[in-house]
Amino acid sequence: MNIPIILGIESSCDDTSAAVIQGRKILSHVTAHQKVHQKYGGVVPEMASRAHQQNIVPVIHQAILEANIQKKDISAIAFTKGPGLMGSLLVGVSFAKSMAMALDIPLIEVNHIQAHILAHFIDDANEKPPNFPFLCLTVSGGHTQIVLIKDYFDMEILGETLDDAAGEAFDKIGKMLGLDYPAGAEIDKLAQKGNPEKFTFTMPKVDKLNFSFSGLKTAVLYFLEKENKKNSNFISENLNDLCASVQKTIIEILIQKLKSAALEYNISNIAIAGGVSANSGLRNALIKEELSGLWVCSIPKFEYTTDNAAMIALVGSLKFDKKEFVDLSVSASARSF
Numbered sequence: 001m002n003i004p005i006i007l008g009i010e011s012s013c014d015d016t017s018a019a020v021i022q023g024r025k026i027l028s029h030v031t032a033h034q035k036v037h038q039k040y041g042g043v044v045p046e047m048a049s050r051a052h053q054q055n056i057v058p059v060i061h062q063a064i065l066e067a068n069i070q071k072k073d074i075s076a077i078a079f080t081k082g083p084g085l086m087g088s089l090l091v092g093v094s095f096a097k098s099m100a101m102a103l104d105i106p107l108i109e110v111n112h113i114q115a116h117i118l119a120h121f122i123d124d125a126n127e128k129p130p131n132f133p134f135l136c137l138t139v140s141g142g143h144t145q146i147v148l149i150k151d152y153f154d155m156e157i158l159g160e161t162l163d164d165a166a167g168e169a170f171d172k173i174g175k176m177l178g179l180d181y182p183a184g185a186e187i188d189k190l191a192q193k194g195n196p197e198k199f200t201f202t203m204p205k206v207d208k209l210n211f212s213f214s215g216l217k218t219a220v221l222y223f224l225e226k227e228n229k230k231n232s233n234f235i236s237e238n239l240n241d242l243c244a245s246v247q248k249t250i251i252e253i254l255i256q257k258l259k260s261a262a263l264e265y266n267i268s269n270i271a272i273a274g275g276v277s278a279n280s281g282l283r284n285a286l287i288k289e290e291l292s293g294l295w296v297c298s299i300p301k302f303e304y305t306t307d308n309a310a311m312i313a314l315v316g317s318l319k320f321d322k323k324e325f326v327d328l329s330v331s332a333s334a335r336s337f
């Protein structure tokens, strides 16, 4: 029997992405990153949907070309239904619906956050994909959650941020430091040359397995304002140390809660997902705890951490096996569903 081929489409935020998967093997994966938001210090929703409109046809065309398949070989189309920016989601959803109708093939809706987690099960994503049950720290620009995953589609959120997401903390603090949006990867790079012990920021006290990052953001803002008054070159003279110290604090907040969750639920299989899981400091902190025997951690390949359609295609493949299709009345959903 031929293994079904699924086209995945992702357009929830500022990346237009398409991927072709056969079973769990990625045949192609094409992403157009939108540079237009850089100078605004954050994603401008109206511009994001316009850029998706421009990118979606060439990106999908390229993905089909690189997969070395014909449109008629596609068994189903999987798309991100949400959560995300409505104007961005609508571009992907409308395109997926039209294409499914034209090719007369089934349509599969995908939850973006579930897809980040299930990206671990792409064939080449991970040398050791997590065993069920596992805990996943999902950290992106829009989300920070600890999720208990009992099976592919049996997930329970144990804790989440009460205000900003971890990626948002990286991006907003990066903006204060004069870095371009999104700042996470740049802070990561600069932090490697800095001293994480140079500056200390207070850890937030948050109930249960929830997180908070807005206090850290304000603390850094006041600290920078105070130091800038004494020395107007403070940021440029201390940039690496500031990045290292902020990154260390964010990682400590994340790891502390993950440890509490692992203890409370007696689970030693840990995974990370989402854009912030590309962070080298976070990866090292997880590995350090693995070496100390606390847990076994699954860390996905970089290309499957930030927004990508490969993860959407993977979920499409899993749902295709269960014949979980939606009809053409389906719509985008800004919130999780």
Ligand code: KG4
Binding pocket: 013, 139, 140, 141, 142, 143, 166, 167, 168, 170, 171, 182, 183, 184, 185, 186, 188, 274, 275, 276, 277, 278, 279, 280, 305, 306, 307
């Ligand atoms: O998952 P993602 O691509 O999009 C959302 O669904 O939000 O995550 C984007 C976030 C941004 O906040 C970006 O700054 C952050 O991931 N990020 C990083 C790194 N690479 C991307 N944060 C810290 N360290 C990195 N290396």
Ligand code: ZN
Binding pocket: 112, 116, 140, 141, 274, 275, 306, 307
């Ligand atoms: Zn994402």
